[in-house]
Amino acid sequence: MNLANIPHPGALVSKKKKAFIGVPAPLGYVAGAGRGATGFTTRSDIGPARDATDVPDDRHALSKSKLASKKPSQSGKDNEQEVEDDDEDLNDANYDEFNGYGGSLFSKDPYDKDDEEADRIYDSIDKRMDEKRKEYREKKLKRELEQYRQERPKIQQQFSDLKRDLARISADEWNSIPSVGDARNKKMRNPRAEKFTPVPDSILAHNVSLSNETVTSIDPLSGLKTVISGTSTGLLSSAPSHLDLKKIGQARNTLMDIKLNQASDSVSGQTVVDPKGYLTDLQSMIPSIGADISDIxxxxxxLKSVRETNPNHAPAWIASARLEEITGKLQTARNLIMKGCEQCENSEDIWxxxxxxxxxxxAKSVIAQGVRKLANSSVRLWIKAAELEKETKAKKKIFRKALEQxxxxxxxxxxxVELEEPEDARILLTRAVECCPTSVDLWLALARLEVYENARKVLNKARENIPTDKQIWFTAAKLEEAQGNLSMVQKIIDRALNSLQANGVEINREHWIQDAIDTEKSGSKVTAQAIVKSVIDFGIDEEDREHGWLKDAENLANFEAFECARAVYANALKVFPKNENIWxxxxxxxxxxxTKESLESLLELAVVNCPQAEVLWLMAAKSKWLGGDVQAARQILSRAFDVNQNKEEIWLAAVKLESENAEYDRARKxxxxAREKNSTPRVYMKSAKLEWQLGNLSRAIELLETAINHWDDYPKIWMMLGQIHQQTDRINEAREIYQRGLKSNNSNIALWILLSRLEESEGALIKARSVLEKGRLKNPKNDLLWLEAVRVEIRAGNKEIAMPMLSKALQECPQSGILWAEAIFLENRQQRKSRSVDALKRCEHDVHVLLACSLLFWCERKMTKAREWFQRTLKLDPDLGDAWAYAYKFEILHGTQEQQIELKKRCIQAEPRHGEHWCQVSKDIKNWKLKIGDILEIVANELPIPN
Incomplete structure (x- = not known):
């Protein structure tokens, strides 16, 4: 049976053609997918059937643009025929052996529906990504624009500083600026164009008068219009015969002035218009708030929602009123806050x-309403009411009413109380302590106003009512000290400590010491010392007492609480009477x-408790000597000899005492x-130095040569002997002495430098260099030898050699402050600042670097900065004499006489002993009798002004 001959069931039902037959399927349509149908495979199929998710067959259909461009199809032809019309022409006549078939390569449109849909999807994705990156892109663009503007600024930005300078130009300078000429070239000034000559006004006026036209003229004085006809007859014949353009312009300005005056004098307007300054006034109107209107x-x-939700919430009303106040609506703010007062009448903040x-x-009436509502509970309202009053009498009245409530x-x-006189205040305080018995301030204020006997009673009552407050005890001790009862002060403080501990009060050592500092600054020194003595041993371990007490004394001295520090030292010496360090x-x-008396009394006790301490004996003798009592100084040294036999320091102190007082024979004896009983190299050196100072060079050489035979490893002997030979122009002997000394003291830097300078003074620059180089080989990484080598080149005028040598020195000694200080001033003025920054990074706390920075500020004429850095330098190392000399020279040139005297006094007290320039003067044998003040002035005068 042939299945093809069986008709379809649908055909039997209806032979009418359906509307969708022959119509292209929709995009993405799959037949049968809606009812769950799936494909199947038969024997005739080559491959698998179509899946439900497969792409439809019309995915390669023509685009809409292509379909629209095509002509409508004829009747009787279907879609397949229309597609076939667009096929390529494949006839032999259209073929070429070389080029192939003719026609356009892009004649067909490859753009189909899938491409169109993909483009829409990609466009939406691009749009979404563009929105995400928009903020970043705008910031990046703005940043690049700012960088571009910085690299290529506009002309107006380049000349902004010059524009600011134009504000200071006077009127005469403006008038003296020459006029700019015609900058055009000749060709531009004389173009080859047709030239026109304007017609004179007389011709135009004559033609107007001949015509029948009417001319309207404006009177420049009145601003009224006048109509002039072409026929000059009657009254109008007196009109001018020509038009004056200048007068027309004047009349126009006059008419404008009249209109502006009328507008400004208008009765209906509420303000007067200033026609000249109107725009300027608009520019000066700055809004009072910078917030966004939408935020407001x-x-x-x-805030309105908060007020409506909880009308009894006072902060909401306050915030609303302040918002309106900020926005400039003060009346609205007042209305809101008054409405809030009605809703929250029990809130003192809102009143x-x-x-x-x-x-x-x-405001007075508002506060009065608030006081009536909260008379018994609000202290702030009463105080606010008193503040609003201007007269003291009214304020007193308000406070009296407040205290009743x-x-x-x-x-x-x-x-x-603050408003009353002392007598009335005392009466008022008497009532106050009855009403407020737990207020310490009121009790203390009453005690200050009472006489001594009544004050003691008041403080006793205060202790009964407030047994846990220490300030009452301190006030009682101050009262006894003021009355001269010093013995009662320590008893009261000790009783206070016991009472407070009994009442469970924790004793804080730091707080009590701070109270002692405040007490001393208030003038009660005995009470301050008593407080320190009572708690100095409180809460500290026994093994840490010495270190802790010395630290406390140092801190108190830094706070300028000298009496408290003195009390700490007294307590420490009482516990450790034999401790030399504490003394x-x-x-x-x-x-x-x-004072001088306190120092001498302390040293007298010190030498009794520590008789073996040489330093204490020497300080006691020096104090007597500086005070002018030479005999007392001799007696102290004599006692020191009895206790300390053959002590070198005591021998040398006695020699210095006699030599300073011109007792040279006694010093020699x-x-x-000392040489007989205590033969030391230092004693021989001091003996030779005394003979050298007195001019007995042969005796000095003899003593030094004797010392060399016994102590050839003591470098100062070689140095002194070489300098004496050099002073007497025996250069060869001096050179030999230095060389012999270096054999046994090759680590002594001063000997290497002396030998180098000797060779340099003789003109042997190469030998000086070789000596320093040999010294650097023996003593590597020594900054003094490098510095001397650099200065040898500078003194020889070889700065181009000195600079790389200094760089090499800094590489070998990067932490040397003296090398960095030399490097700062070896640079040009423009590079010194950057060099000083590098020096401070490397050696922040080096005195030479700080001194170099001080001199640098001096060179730049920054006097305040220079003075500050000089003070920092002196505080860091007061033993550097060069710093004192430079600071003193600075004060001589730029300071006052008081500053000079104060600095010199500090220098004498510090007794500096080191410094290159300082030692050149102080160790010169000619200046051996000079005092520190004299040396300071000589060094300051010899120092060059930094430049």
Whole structure:
């Protein structure tokens, strides 16, 4: 049976053609997928059947643009025929052996529906990604634009500084600026164009008068219009015969002035218009708030919602009023806050805010309403009411009423007492302590106003009512000290400590010491010392007492609480009477912050308790000597000899005492005894130096040669012997002495430098260099030898050699402050600042670097900075004499006489002993009798002004 001959069931039902037959399927349509049908495979199929998710067959259909461009199909032809019309022409006539078939390569449109849908998807993705990157892209563009503007600024930005300078140009300078000529070239000034000559006004006026036209003219004085006809007849014949354009312009300006005056004098207007300054006034109108208007509206809505939700919430009304105040609507703010006062009448904050927003007259009435509502509970309203009054009498009246309503308010009592006279205040305080018995301030204020006997009673009552407060005890001790009862002060403080501990009060050592500092600054020194003595041993371990007490004394001295520090030292010496270190620290403290009598009395006790301490004997003798009592100094040294047999320091101190007082024979005898009983190289050196100072060079050489035979490893002997030979022009002997000394003292830098300078003074620059190079080989990484080598080249005028040598020195000694200081001033003026920054990074706390920076500020004429850095330098190392000399020279040139005297006094007290320029003067044998003040002036005068 042939299945093809069986008709379809649908054909039997209806032979009418359906509307969708022959119509292309929709995009993405799969037949049967809606009812769950799937494909199947038969024997005749080559491959698998179509899956439900396969792409439809019309995915390569023509695009809409292509379909629209095609002509409509004829009747009787189907879609397949239309597609076949677009097929390529494959006839032999259209074929070429070289080019192939003719026709356009792009005649067919490859753009199909899938491409169109993909383009839409990609466009949406690109749009989404573009929105995400928009903010970043805008920021990047803005940043690149700013960088571009910085690299290529506009002309107006380049000349902005010159524009600012134009504001200071006077009128005469403006008038003296020459006029700019015609900058055009000849061709531009004389173009080859047709030239026109304007017609004179007389011809135009004559033609107008001949015509029948009417001319309207304006009177420049009145601004009224006048109509002139072409026929000059009657009254109009007196009109001018020609038009004056200048007068027309004047008339126009006059008419404008008339209109502006009329507008400014208008009665209906509320303001007067300034035609000249109108735009300027608009520019000066700066809004009072910089917030966004939308933010203000949002805040209003939020606060309104809070007020409506909880009308009894006072902060909401206050915030609303302040918002309106900020936006400039002061009346609205006042209305809101007054409405809030009605809703929240028990809130003192809202009444105070309402008084602040109201004018002074209305503020009083607002506060009065608030006081009536909260008379028994609000202290702030009473105080605000008193502040609004201007007269003292009215304020007193308000406080009296307030105290009737709230008698237990300490703040009200304090405010009321401050307005009263002492006698009335005392009466008022008597009532105040009854109402507020737990207020320490009121008890203490009453005690200050009472006489001595009544004050003691008041303080006793205060201790009964407040047994846990230490200030009452301190006040009682101050009272006894003021009355001269010094023995009672320590008893009161000790009793206070026991009472407070009994009442469970924790004793804080740091707080008590701070109270002692405050007490001393208030003038009660004995009470301060008593407080320190009572708690100095509180809460500290026994093994840490010595270190802790010395640290406490140092801190108190830094706070300028000298009496408290003195009490700490006294307590430490009482516990450790044989400790030499504590006696020495106390002696230095008295030397710096005490008097001559206190220092001598302390040293007298020190030598009794520590007789073996040489330094204490020497300080005691020096104090007597500086005070002018030479005999007492001799007696102290004699006692020191008895206790300390054959002590080198005591021998040399006795020699210095006699030599400073011109007792040279006694000094020689003391030195002779010292050489016999205590033969040391230093004693021989001091003996030779005394003979050298007195001019007895042969005796000095003899003593030095004797010392060399016994102590050839003592470099100062070689140095002195070489300098004596050099002084007497025996250069060869001096050179030999230095060379012999270096054999046994090759690590002594001073000997290498002396030998180098000797060769340099003789003109042997190469030998000087070789000596320093040999010294650097023996003593590597020594900054002094490198510095001397650099200065040898500078003195020889070889700066181009000195610069790389200094760089090499800094590589070998990167932490040397003296090399960095030399490097700063070896640079050009423009590079010194950057060099100083590098020096401070490497050696921030080096005195030479700080001194170089001070001199650098001096060179730049920054006097205040230079003085500050000089003070930092002197504080860091007061033993550097060069720093004192430079600072003194600076004060001589740029300071006052008081500053010079104060600096010189500090220098004498510091007794500096080091420094290149300082030692050149102080160790010169000619200046051996000079004092420190004299040396300071000589060095300061010899120092060059930095440039």
């Amino acid at each position: 509206k949002k805040a209003r809505l939020l 105070i805010e309402a008084a602040r927003l109201q004018p002074p007259d209305l 709230i008698p237990n308010s300490v703040r009200l009592w304090k405010e009321a 020495l620290q106390a002696a230095f403290f008295e030397k710096n912050h005490g 003391i030195l002779e005894k």
